[in-house]
Structures are given as C-alpha cells and as structure tokens.
Amino acid sequence: MASEKMTICIVSDTNYPELVLDVGKVTLGEKNRKKMRDSQLRKKQNESLSKCVITLLNSGGGMSKIEIENEDYSYEKDGIGLDLEHSLADMVPIVHKYFDFMKQGKYFLIFVKSWSSKIPGMKIATLSSNLYKRDITSVKVMNAMVALEFLKDRIETRERFSLTLKSPSKRCREESSTKALASDFFNRTQLRYREKLTFTESTYVEIKDFSTQKLLQRIKEILPQNVSAFANTRGGYLFIGLSEEKQEVIGFKAEKSDLDKLEREIEKCISKLPVYHFCTEKKKINYLCKFLEVYDEESLCGYVCMLKIEPFCCAVFAKNPDSWHVEDNEVTQLSVEEWVQLMMDPGPDFSRLFEEMKPQRSMLSPIPYDWSVDKVPSEKVTYIPEILYKRLFSQHEGLAQLIREEMGSVHQGTLIFSKSWSLDLDLQENQSVICDALLISQDRPPVLYTFLRELNEELKGYSIQTALTLKKKLVKIGGYTGKVCVMTKIYWSEESSTSTEGSARLLYDSGLSAIYPKSYTLITSQTMNDLKKALFIVLKTLGTLSNEFDSEIFQHLLSNQHGLLSEE
Ligand SMILES: [Zn+2]
Numbered sequence: 376m377a378s379e380k381m382t383i384c385i386v387s388d389t390n391y392p393e394l395v396l397d398v399g400k401v402t403l404g405e406k407n408r409k410k411m412r413d414s415q416l417r418k419k420q421n422e423s424l425s426k427c428v429i430t431l432l433n434s435g436g437g438m439s440k441i442e443i444e445n446e447d448y449s450y451e452k453d454g455i456g457l458d459l460e461h462s463l464a465d466m467v468p469i470v471h472k473y474f475d476f477m478k479q480g481k482y483f484l485i486f487v488k489s490w491s492s493k494i495p496g497m498k499i500a501t502l503s504s505n506l507y508k509r510d511i512t513s514v515k516v517m518n519a520m521v522a523l524e525f526l527k528d529r530i531e532t533r534e535r536f537s538l539t540l541k542s543p544s545k546r547c548r549e550e551s552s553t554k555a556l557a558s559d560f561f562n563r564t565q566l567r568y569r570e571k572l573t574f575t576e577s578t579y580v581e582i583k584d585f586s587t588q589k590l591l592q593r594i595k596e597i598l599p600q601n602v603s604a605f606a607n608t609r610g611g612y613l614f615i616g617l618s619e620e621k622q623e624v625i626g627f628k629a630e631k632s633d634l635d636k637l638e639r640e641i642e643k644c645i646s647k648l649p650v651y652h653f654c655t656e657k658k659k660i661n662y663l664c665k666f667l668e669v670y671d672e673e674s675l676c677g678y679v680c681m682l683k684i685e686p687f688c689c690a691v692f693a694k695n696p697d698s699w700h701v702e703d704n705e706v707t708q709l710s711v712e713e714w715v716q717l718m719m720d721p722g723p724d725f726s727r728l729f730e731e732m733k734p735q736r737s738m739l740s741p742i743p744y745d746w747s748v749d750k751v752p753s754e755k756v757t758y759i760p761e762i763l764y765k766r767l768f769s770q771h772e773g774l775a776q777l778i779r780e781e782m783g784s785v786h787q788g789t790l791i792f793s794k795s796w797s798l799d800l801d802l803q804e805n806q807s808v809i810c811d812a813l814l815i816s817q818d819r820p821p822v823l824y825t826f827l828r829e830l831n832e833e834l835k836g837y838s839i840q841t842a843l844t845l846k847k848k849l850v851k852i853g854g855y856t857g858k859v860c861v862m863t864k865i866y867w868s869e870e871s872s873t874s875t876e877g878s879a880r881l882l883y884d885s886g887l888s889a890i891y892p893k894s895y896t897l898i899t900s901q902t903m904n905d906l907k908k909a910l911f912i913v914l915k916t917l918g919t920l921s922n923e924f925d926s927e928i929f930q931h932l933l934s935n936q937h938g939l940l941s942e943e
Pocket residue numbers: 651652653654655656657658688689690
C-alpha cells in the first residue's frame with residue numbers, strides 16, 4: 376500500500392526533548408480566520424494542523440509548532456479560531472486532557488499528549504477511518520468507535536448475510552422487497568424513457584441522476600464511498616441515470632465508446648479500493664456493471680448505468696485511513712494493514728504486566744529496609760542502585776558533591792543512576808559520558824542528568840535524544856498515560872588525571888529554554904508513582920535491569936515510600 380508522504384516536517388533543531396512538527400504558517404484567531412478570503416487556504420491550514428496533531432498523538436506525543444501568519448495576534452484576545460477548535464475537538468474525547476496551547480513570540484505551540492484510550496484496542500487516533508456504511512438511505516463514514524465495532528463484528532460473525540432472499544410475501548412489505556424489485560430492474564433488458572420506478576432508495580438501493588457533462592468525474596467521486604458502504608453493509612444496487620425526485624427513468628446520453636470507457640474506469644476505481652481480510656479466502660470485491668438502453672417511443676435516447684455490489688466478506692475502505700505516525704524520521708500515513716492491526720490489538724494490560732514483573736517475594740529483603748538510616752546520602756532523595764552510585768562517587772568526588780547540591784532543593788524523590796541511560800534505552804553509547812542519572816520526584820518533571828568527562832557541546836543533542844526516547848518508552852512500553860516531559864541537565868567536570876577532585880560545571884539546562892505548560896510540570900505523588908511503575912516496566916521489558924539491581928530498584932521505585940507492597 377503506497378503511503379502518502381506529507382509536507383509537515385520534523386524540527387531537528389530544538390531545545391525541547393520532544394518530537395516537534397512544523398505546520399508552517401497558519402492564521403490564528405476567530406475574527407482573522409473568518410476574514411480569510413481564500414477558503415481553500417483556510418481549509419488547507421486546518422488539514423495540515425489536523426494531520427500534524429494526529430501524527431503527534433500516534434507518535435508518543437510532542438509539539439506542533441505554528442508560525443502565526445497574522446500580525447498583532449494575541450492568544451488571550453483572539454483565541455484560536457472555531458474551525459481549528461472543532462478539528463481538534465473531533466480528534467480526542469476531552470480536549471484539555473490532550474492539548475495545551477502556548478504562544479511563544481511569533482510561534483504558537485500546541486503540546487500534544489500521547490494517545491491513550493481506555494477502550495481495549497483503539498491504540499491509535501484517526502481523523503477518518505474511510506470505512507463507509509449505509510444507514511438506510513444515507514452513506515456515512517464510520518467513526519473510530521463504530522469502525523472498531525464493525526471490524527470486531529467481521530471477525531466474530533463468520534456467516535455472512537445471505538444474498539439469496541426468500542421472495543417476500545405479497546402483503547408484507549419489508550425493506551428486502553425493495554431489494555427484490557431493484558434486482559428485477561437490474562435484470563431488465565431495456566427501459567422506457569420516463570418510466571415510473573417501482574422502488575425507492577433504501578439500504579439496498581442508491582439512485583443518482585448525473586448530467587452527461589461531468590458524468591465520469593462525478594461517478595469517480597462517489598464510487599469509493601458508495602462501493603465501500605454497500606460492500607460493508609449488505610450489498611445493493613447503484614443506479615445512475617434515474618431521477619430520485621421524480622421516481623422515473625431519465626438516462627444519460629452517451630456513445631457506445633463512452634460506455635466502454637466508463638466501464639473500464641469503474642473497474643479501475645473499484646480495483647483500487649483498499650480492502651482488509653480476516654478470512655482465508657481473501658476474495659475480491661464482487662460486482663456487476665451493466666448498461667441498459669433507454670427508449671423514447673422507438674428511438675434510443677440514452678443509457679442507465681447499473682452496479683450490483685455484493686456484500687463483502689471483510690472490510691472495504693474508500694481509501695487508506697487518515698491516520699499518520701512518525702516512522703524512520705518521517706511523517707507517514709498508516710497503511711490499511713497497519714491501521715487495522717493497531718485498532719484490533721488489545722495491547723498489554725499494564726497493571727497485569729506489572730504484577731507479573733514484580734520480583735519474587737524471596738528476592739526482596741525479608742524485613743523492609745529502612746533506607747533512610749545509613750544507606751542514603753540524603754534523607755529526602757533515595758539513590759539507587761547502591762553498588763553503582765557508591766562506586767561512581769568514590770571514583771569522582773566532584774560528582775558526589777554536585778549531586779548533594781543538586782538534590783538540596785528536592786522535596787522527595789528517587790535518583791536512578793546508570794552507566795548510560797542511552798544504552799539502557801537501546802540507543803548509542805557515548806564515551807564522554809561518565810554516567811547518567813534520572814530524577815523522579817514530586818513537584819517537578821523528571822530530570823535526566825548527564826555527567827561528562829570533558830567539555831563536549833555536541834552532547835546537548837545526545838541528552839535531548841535520550842530524554843525524548845525515555846519519554847516515548849514510558850508512554851509506549853510503560854503504559855504511562857499522563858502528560859509528561861523529561862528535562863535534561865548536562866554537567867561536565869574538570870578532573871585532573873592525578874586527582875578525582877574537581878569542580879563540576881553546568882553545560883546545559885533544558886529547563887531554562889524549554890518552557891512547558893503548567894500541567895506538564897506538576898508532578899503529584901500519584902503521577903510520581905505512575906511514572907515509577909512505568910519506568911520499571913520499561914526497564915524490565917528492555918531487559919536492561921541486571922538481576923543484581925532488580926529487586927533493589929523494584930523496592931525503591933515502588934515500595935518503600937508509598938507502601939505499595941505493605942498494602943497487600
Ligand atoms: Zn475476507
């Protein structure tokens with residue numbers, strides 16, 4: 376399936392440890408958007424923004440960066456604009472749960488939280504499923520919820536709606552009677568001009584009266600939705616050249632050669648529709664195309680085009696679902712296969728996963744350890760793993776001093792050391808790095824500290840990349856569903872070769888340049904626990920926790936301060 380490439384680009388030069396997507400210029404504010412003369416441009420801006428936000432929802436969250444087109448824009452006075460608001464609101468169940476807005480100079484930023492749904496499945500956000508259904512006489516696109524129901528239903532009900540209908544009783548008129556009448560009509564050999572129809576539109580019948588001039592174009596426009604809707608519902612007939620209003624045969628004028636061309640185009644159009652199969656037969660869309668001659672008195676005055684579409688075994692799309700994600704550093708549209716698989720995947724049950732991952736009781740210390748007595752250098756912050764930080768502190772005296780100062784203002788938290796967090800997260804290691812430490816504490820977002828052996832400006836990128844990856848994994852692997860940002864701080868230490876004593880200097884602090892909305896920086900004890908839980912799942916899943924540290928980290932991430940274990 377060809378994936379549509381998009382013009383939205385990934386911003387690589389950013390101080391934010393986030394996926395940042397550049398939407399380009401957008402006019403903001405309700406009054407200004409209403410005043411826009413170019414309605415196509417207005418629509419395009421809205422579409423770009425929607426695609427961008429959907430991509431972020433599906434890629435672990437991030438920021439969309441909009442360059443404000445209109446001058447003198449004030450977020451407080453002008454707002455965002457109704458059409459944009461509606462598009463944003465249609466994507467998620469609760470707007471403020473997912474989006475935060477912030478104006479920074481000439482840019483407008485939308486902070487997007489990663490998509491998370493309480494509904495099993497629905498692991499992705501979608502602008503339009505492009506799966507259609509017939510609701511009596513109207514053709515409607517299924518929203519994500521309905522699409523999910525539909526797909527599940529297609530797996531469960533193996534026996535398909537039978538095509539062979541019992542002939543309806545003369546006195547009872549059901550909808551199936553219109554189908555039988557439409558079928559009789561389909562089997563006619565010719566029609567009379569202005570002949571009255573015996574049936575009207577129903578679940579099984581769609582009638583169109585197109586003028587000849589744009590016939591082919593109009594048919595190509597309506598065919599994908601209509602074929603998808605009939606095939607996904609119960610099959611049926613599409614008649615072109617009948618008047619629905621007057622309930623009579625009109626026909627369109629055409630040459631024989633036009634009809635051949637029309638038939639070829641219809642075939643091309645239907646064969647291009649994306650389908651997804653759950654069955655083993657994997658049949659194609661089954662349809663019949665017929666042209667009936669229309670006679671006025673004795674002379675041929677036009678044609679009626681008739682399509683009979685059989686109910687489909689699985690799912691027929693009008694086109695690929697409108698859902699995007701970042702893949703190989705590029706914004707890419709999901710294929711039908713990827714989309715259905717993501718929609719149907721129930722995903723891991725994180726609370727069960729967590730229970731299964733807990734170390735065996737015997738591995739934990741028999742008596743709850745009072746870490747605050749002698750093991751912990753600070754009363755408020757727990758350092759783990761013990762062997763590692765003690766070794767690091769003994770090798771780099773400056774480090775111990777620095778950490779003590781850094782942790783001075785921290786109210787309560789856990790500082791998790793690693794030889795290299797980037798390695799723990801399956802990224803490239805860097806030799807200039809002495810160690811990393813991740814602080815998870817209350818009242819501030821997690822901070823990733825990187826300690827360098829030497830001054831290396833390039834490592835700003837390294838640290839941002841590590842923080843970004845960590846954030847993504849907390850969400851995607853660890854099942855963290857709240858808003859989160861991971862701040863970065865880089866220190867380098869001037870150590871001489873003879874002495875371990877040295878003074879550490881701050882090289883970079885993302886907290887100074889990457890400004891976040893308040894909802895990202897407020898970490899309550901609840902969110903802190905959720906973060907620790909997610910982190911434990913990430914480390915266990917990636918297999919980077921050595922057995923040596925396993926139970927120690929577990930105890931500290933999850934048990935000691937908040938009594939998760941003692942509650943049992
Ligand atoms: Zn099938």
